Amino acid sequence: MTRKSVGVAVIGAGMAGRAHAAGYRSAGTVFDADGPEARLVSVVDTNEALAQDARQRYGFARAESDWRAIVAADDVDAVSVVVANHLHREIIEALLAAGKHVLCEKPLAPSLADARAMAAAADDATTVAAVGYTYRRSPAMSAIRDHVHNGHLGRPIHFNGHAWYDYALDPLTPMSWRYKGGPGTGALADVGSHMVDTAEYVCGPVVEVSGAVLTTVIDERPVPAGVTLGHERGELTGEVEPVENEDLATFTARFENGAVGTFSVSRVAHGLPNGLAFEVFGSAGSAAFDLQRAGEFQVTDSSPRGEVNGQRRVYVGPAHPYLRRGVPMDAPGVGYGTGDLFVYQARAFLDQIVGLDHLPPCPSFHDAVRGLEVLDAVVESARGGGVAVKIA
Numbered sequence: 001m002t003r004k005s006v007g008v009a010v011i012g013a014g015m016a017g018r019a020h021a022a023g024y025r026s027a028g029t030v031f032d033a034d035g036p037e038a039r040l041v042s043v044v045d046t047n048e049a050l051a052q053d054a055r056q057r058y059g060f061a062r063a064e065s066d067w068r069a070i071v072a073a074d075d076v077d078a079v080s081v082v083v084a085n086h087l088h089r090e091i092i093e094a095l096l097a098a099g100k101h102v103l104c105e106k107p108l109a110p111s112l113a114d115a116r117a118m119a120a121a122a123d124d125a126t127t128v129a130a131v132g133y134t135y136r137r138s139p140a141m142s143a144i145r146d147h148v149h150n151g152h153l154g155r156p157i158h159f160n161g162h163a164w165y166d167y168a169l170d171p172l173t174p175m176s177w178r179y180k181g182g183p184g185t186g187a188l189a190d191v192g193s194h195m196v197d198t199a200e201y202v203c204g205p206v207v208e209v210s211g212a213v214l215t216t217v218i219d220e221r222p223v224p225a226g227v228t229l230g231h232e233r234g235e236l237t238g239e240v241e242p243v244e245n246e247d248l249a250t251f252t253a254r255f256e257n258g259a260v261g262t263f264s265v266s267r268v269a270h271g272l273p274n275g276l277a278f279e280v281f282g283s284a285g286s287a288a289f290d291l292q293r294a295g296e297f298q299v300t301d302s303s304p305r306g307e308v309n310g311q312r313r314v315y316v317g318p319a320h321p322y323l324r325r326g327v328p329m330d331a332p333g334v335g336y337g338t339g340d341l342f343v344y345q346a347r348a349f350l351d352q353i354v355g356l357d358h359l360p361p362c363p364s365f366h367d368a369v370r371g372l373e374v375l376d377a378v379v380e381s382a383r384g385g386g387v388a389v390k391i392a
Ligand SMILES: NC(=O)c1ccc[n+]([C@@H]2O[C@H](COP(=O)([O-])OP(=O)(O)OC[C@H]3O[C@@H](n4cnc5c(N)ncnc54)[C@H](O)[C@@H]3O)[C@@H](O)[C@H]2O)c1
Pocket: 011, 012, 013, 014, 015, 016, 017, 044, 045, 046, 047, 050, 065, 066, 067, 082, 083, 084, 085, 087, 105, 106, 107, 132, 133, 134, 190, 228, 229, 230, 231
């Protein structure tokens, strides 16, 4: 069988860019052998040393410092855009206009207006325009979603989600793009976007938000002397700059199916480096997941005898989504890591490009706009002192 070949580039070689690069490298090793070959063409970063490092580590042919080189490159078909949110629009629009397939990191843009313009550009293009909501590729989260959608919990009543992270709790964590922009562009955009996408993935559309509160706990941060990546510390200049967005957001919601949602998202949650978790309660059962114990989830239902009934822990394995041939040793209970989710995402994107549909498609730009409409409603609710805001 001749495999189709897709030339790929990754723009941004920071914390998440490396995960995209590694994802493309492994995408052909999982699932059916009919997937396309990812030709690893270029890694781009304005920080040339970082681009070179990623090029060498993940086996790409070129390292470049200007994303415009990718727009013009004949040997690149598909591009991951993994830079700060405010840079997404210009790069994505240029890539789409040049006929490239794009996988843009979340959130699509810092504002709903920019995101809508990007969705319109995607509509005008004939190529794939996908968004990196990586947790949709989680075997455990996807198993819970299937459980809910197959009716095993009965009627969904309550979804409780928290995205609790500690990366900004240290006041010496330096200023970066994550702390710039107005209300809603902080913890809400960074980790709340994942939380809302997860909630809608599991429980369906959110139609109303209320009771929102946005809080900034640390209102200025030291300016770094050099480059900072992800949430890394580093040398400081001695200057400080104001933080422009929230460290913490809480809100309630209603889903289209009638369920109530309760949410809190934070980047100042002590001791929790990666604490995205949720519970979903239905009329006939419940399910729960915690990213810090990614290889398992919890369920309740009425099937066990009363005297031994209670919450059960299920270890994920080949019986669950993605794991059969999704890890090199697909035995029960071996688990998986965040890196694997980027492999499944890369594979789904490449498959979409060549017209294969074995995996669920990546979220579209319109899906991402929907999520941003929910986040926008949270900001509007907070501005109005917690008023209820409907989502069209
Ligand atoms: N899906 C996920 O789980 C996940 C996780 C983390 C971050 N993200 C998203 O990924 C994106 C990047 O986040 P990050 O944490 O990797 O950021 P980061 O700050 O660690 O890395 C960004 C990189 O972009 C480079 N850069 C800046 N301007 C550039 C330009 N004009 N051209 C090329 N490179 C440029 C920087 O030098 C840096 O290396 C954001 O949209 C973020 O929300 C997604």
